[in-house]
Amino acid sequence: MTGKLLGVASGVSLAVLAVLALVVVPPDAVQGDAQRLMYVHVPTAWLAYLAFFVTAVASVLWLWPRTRAPHWDLLAGSSAEVGVVFTGLTLALGSLWGRPIWGTWWEWDARLTTTLVLFFLYVGYLALRRTGATADERGKRCAIAALIAFADVPVVHFSVTWWETLHQDATVFNPDLDVRMEGFWMPFTLVFSVLAFTLLYATLVRTRLRLAELDEGREERELQRAIEERRRAEVVPA
Amino acid sequence: MARRPRARYVAVAVACLVAVVVMIRLMADNTVFLEPVSEAVAKRDEQGSRAFRMGGSVVPGSIRETGDDGRDIRFQLTEGGVVADVAFSGSPPDLFTDCAPVVVEGNWEGTTFVSDELLIKHGNEYEPPSDTAAQECPEEPEGVR
Amino acid sequence: MDDNWGYVAAGYGLTAGVVAAYVVWLRVRIRRAERSLRDEADG
Numbered sequence: 001m002t003g004k005l006l007g008v009a010s011g012v013s014l015a016v017l018a019v020l021a022l023v024v025v026p027p028d029a030v031q032g033d034a035q036r037l038m039y040v041h042v043p044t045a046w047l048a049y050l051a052f053f054v055t056a057v058a059s060v061l062w063l064w065p066r067t068r069a070p071h072w073d074l075l076a077g078s079s080a081e082v083g084v085v086f087t088g089l090t091l092a093l094g095s096l097w098g099r100p101i102w103g104t105w106w107e108w109d110a111r112l113t114t115t116l117v118l119f120f121l122y123v124g125y126l127a128l129r130r131t132g133a134t135a136d137e138r139g140k141r142c143a144i145a146a147l148i149a150f151a152d153v154p155v156v157h158f159s160v161t162w163w164e165t166l167h168q169d170a171t172v173f174n175p176d177l178d179v180r181m182e183g184f185w186m187p188f189t190l191v192f193s194v195l196a197f198t199l200l201y202a203t204l205v206r207t208r209l210r211l212a213e214l215d216e217g218r219e220e221r222e223l224q225r226a227i228e229e230r231r232r233a234e235v236v237p238a
Numbered sequence: 239m240a241r242r243p244r245a246r247y248v249a250v251a252v253a254c255l256v257a258v259v260v261m262i263r264l265m266a267d268n269t270v271f272l273e274p275v276s277e278a279v280a281k282r283d284e285q286g287s288r289a290f291r292m293g294g295s296v297v298p299g300s301i302r303e304t305g306d307d308g309r310d311i312r313f314q315l316t317e318g319g320v321v322a323d324v325a326f327s328g329s330p331p332d333l334f335t336d337c338a339p340v341v342v343e344g345n346w347e348g349t350t351f352v353s354d355e356l357l358i359k360h361g362n363e364y365e366p367p368s369d370t371a372a373q374e375c376p377e378e379p380e381g382v383r
Numbered sequence: 384m385d386d387n388w389g390y391v392a393a394g395y396g397l398t399a400g401v402v403a404a405y406v407v408w409l410r411v412r413i414r415r416a417e418r419s420l421r422d423e424a425d426g
C-alpha cells in the first residue's frame with residue numbers, strides 16, 4: 001500500500017516538475033532555455049549523492065556488530081544500483097547542458113572527472129557484490145568497499161571549490177549557502193525538483209530492495225538444496 | 239554453482255579500479271593551467287610558446303570577424319585591469335558576446351594570444367531576463383581567477 | 384539561441400526514458416524471481 005502511494009506521489013510530482021521546468025519558469029537571462037536542464041541535472045546528481053550516502057550508512061550498520069542484520073547489506077546494494085543509474089544520467093545531462101553553454105560535450109575538468117570516477121567506483125562495487133564467497137564474507141568485503149567509494153562523494157561536491165573548474169560552483173549548497181537565483185519560480189522549481197527526485201529515490205530503492213529480498217530467498221533455497229544433495233551423495237558410498 | 243561468472247565479476251571490479259586510476263591520471267595530465275589575463279600577460283616572456291588557458295571577460299565592442307567564413311575572430315579579453323589581444327579560429331559557442339566570461343586555450347605569438355579552443359565559463363547565478371539591458375559589464379566574471 | 388530547445392528536449396526525454404527503462408527492468412527481474420521461487424516451491 002505504502003509502495004503504491006509512493007509510486008503515485010513520485011509520478012505526480014515528476015509530472016508537475018516537467019510543467020514547472022518547461023513552461024512556468026522563465027528562461028535564464030544569459031543562457032536562455034538551455035538553463036532549464038538545471039532542473040533535471042541538479043536533482044539527478046542529488047539523488048546519486050543521497051543513494052550513495054544511504055549505501056554508506058547501511059554498510060556501517062552492517063559492519064557494526066550491534067546492528068548487524070542481512071537487511072542492511074541488501075539495502076546497501078539496492079541503493080548503490082539506483083545511485084549508479086542516476087550518476088550515469090547526471091553525466092549525460094551535464095554533457096547535454098555543457099555543449100550549448102560551455103561549447104564542449106566533455107572536459108577533463110575536476111568536477112566531471114571525479115563524477116566519472118564515482119560512476120566507475122560504484123559499478124566496481126556492484127560487480128564485487130556478485131562475486132562468490134559466503135554471505136558474511138561478501139557482506140564485509142562490500143561494506144568496506146562502499147565506505148572507500150563514498151570518500152569520493154565529498155571530493156565530487158567540493159571539487160568546484162577546491163580546484164579551478166569549468167563547472168560552476170553550487171547555486172545553493174555553496175560555501176556561503178547563498179542562493180544565487182533571482183525571482184520566485186527559479187529557486188522554487190529547483191527545490192521542488194530535489195523533493196520530487198527524493199520521492200523517486202524512495203520508490204525505486206523500495207522496489208529494488210524487494211527484488212534483493214526475493215533473490216536472497218532464492219539463493220538460500222539453492223544453498224539448502226546443494227547441502228542436501230551433498231549429504232545424500234555422502235551417505236550412499238557408506 | 240559455476241566458477242566462471244564469479245571470475246567475470248572480479249574482472250569487472252578490477253577493470254573499474256584500473257579505469258579510476260587512468261581517469262585520475264588523465265585529469266592530472268590534461269588539466270591545462272588556467273591563468274587570468276593579468277597573470278598571463280605578466281608571465282608572457284617566461285611562457286614562451288607553451289600552451290595554457292587564459293580566462294577573462296570579453297571587452298565590449300572588441301569582437302571583429304577577420305575572415306569571410308566567420309571562423310577567424312579577433313577580440314580582447316580583460317581581467318584585473320589588463321587587456322590582451324586574442325586571435326581565435328573556430329566556431330565560438332552561442333554565449334560568446336560582449337562581457338562573456340571566456341576561457342581560451344592556446345599560446346602567445348608576440349603580444350597576441352592565438353587560440354583554437356574557446357569555452358564559456360558560466361557562473362552559478364541565474365535570473366529571469368530583464369528589460370534593462372546592461373551596457374557596461376556588470377562586474378568581473380567570477381571564476382576566471 | 385532558439386535551437387537550445389533541442390538540448391532541453393533531449394535532456395528531459397533522456398531522463399524520462401532512463402527512469403521508465405529502470406522501472407521496467409526492476410519489474411521484469413522481480414517477476415522472474417517470483418516465478419522461480421514459485422516453481423521451486425512446486426517442484
